[in-house]
Amino acid sequence: xxxxxxxxxxxxxxxxxxxxxxxxxxxxxxxxxxxxxxxxxxxxxxxxxxxxxxxxxxxxxxxxxxxxxxxxxxxxxxxxxxxxxxxxxxxxxxxxxxxxxxxxxxxxxxxxx
Amino acid sequence: xxxxxxxxxxxxxxxxxxxxxxxxxxxxxxxxxxxxxxxxxxxxxxxxxxxxxxxxxxxxxxxxxxxxxxxxxxxxxxxxxxxxxxxxxxxxxxxxxxxxxxxxxxxxxx
Numbered sequence: 001x002x003x004x005x006x007x008x009x010x011x012x013x014x015x016x017x018x019x020x021x022x023x024x025x026x027x028x029x030x031x032x033x034x035x036x037x038x039x040x041x042x043x044x045x046x047x048x049x050x051x052x053x054x055x056x057x058x059x060x061x062x063x064x065x066x067x068x069x070x071x072x073x074x075x076x077x078x079x080x081x082x083x084x085x086x087x088x089x090x091x092x093x094x095x096x097x098x099x100x101x102x103x104x105x106x107x108x109x110x111x112x113x
Numbered sequence: 114x115x116x117x118x119x120x121x122x123x124x125x126x127x128x129x130x131x132x133x134x135x136x137x138x139x140x141x142x143x144x145x146x147x148x149x150x151x152x153x154x155x156x157x158x159x160x161x162x163x164x165x166x167x168x169x170x171x172x173x174x175x176x177x178x179x180x181x182x183x184x185x186x187x188x189x190x191x192x193x194x195x196x197x198x199x200x201x202x203x204x205x206x207x208x209x210x211x212x213x214x215x216x217x218x219x220x221x222x223x
Contacts, residue, residue, distance in 0.1 A: 032208055044157065044201060044213040051209070059210060090156055094208060099164060101147065102203075102211060104156040 002027040006091050006105035013081050013112055021076040021108050023091030031093040033074040034102070035066055038088040050074060051096075086112045115140045117204050119214035126221055132189040134217050136202030139183065145205035146178050148187045150198045151216075157201055161187065192221045 003026045013019060025031050035047040048066040050056045056066045063082060067075045074091055091105040116139040126132050134148070145164060149157035161176040163169050163185065168177045173192075178185040189196055197220050205211040 034211070043215050044203075046211055049209050057209070096208075100208075101159045101162050102205075103159065107156045109154075 002031075002093070002103070004091065004093055004103060004105040006089075006108055008108055009106070010109040011111070013110065015083055015112055016080050019076075019078050019081050019085070019110070021089055021091075021110075023074040023076075023105055025072045025074075025093045028072075028093060028095065030071055031095060033068060034092040034094070035074065035076050036090040036092060036104075037062070038090065040087060042087070044090070047076070081112045083112050086110055115143070115204060115206075115210075115212045117202060117212050117214040119200075119202055119217050121217060122215075123218040124220070126192050126219070128192060128194060128221055128223050130192050130221075132192045132196070132219060132221070134187045134189075134200050134202070134219070135184065136186065136204075136214055137184050138204045140204070140206075141180060141183060142206070143180075143204045144207060145203075145211070146176070146185045147203045147205070147211075148174075148176060149201040149203060149213075150196075151201060152198045160200075192219075194221045194223055197221050 005024045007022050033050045038044045046059045050068040064078045089108045092102045094102045120135045147162035148160045151157040163176045163178045173190045175188040199216045202214045
């Protein structure tokens, strides 16, 4: 069975500090991977997607970047956090089959102060 | 750009009632239509999805898609208090981009 693990569970960071969030998928070869962000009380918004190692496409510009260093790993990062980065970050995977559903990780809650 | 809108924004129904949630989208080329349920503070979890016009039933849940009307819906039969949550609809293209609605907050009261 496929499992998706996100880390850390929660972070409190200072404005201007760096950030790195991680996501690992086990039990699935070459999944499509996605990063989403949800502001408190806000809509779930896709940030990035990746269909293969080393290839990441940006959907929304929020002064964040993403990388896929391994087939099963997806990293979200920034060198300088803004207050507006606070929220709930979710990683998701989807199989490459036409009828595949999206599966979300449990998320990372970020508070920037 | 794809627009996805949900109605109503919130809903209170008595236990045992039928609940109907609606979602409209703007891109007729969309290929994937899904409903997610999100409990407070938790990640969304996929409930049901559909890829072509028609209806699909799984237990108490039914999803209905009408591409010509740019509309799909979720119906919950015999609603339970445990169904209380935020319901999100989502529309996707070929698998690179999934856009979500703003959600319907459902409360089922005993």
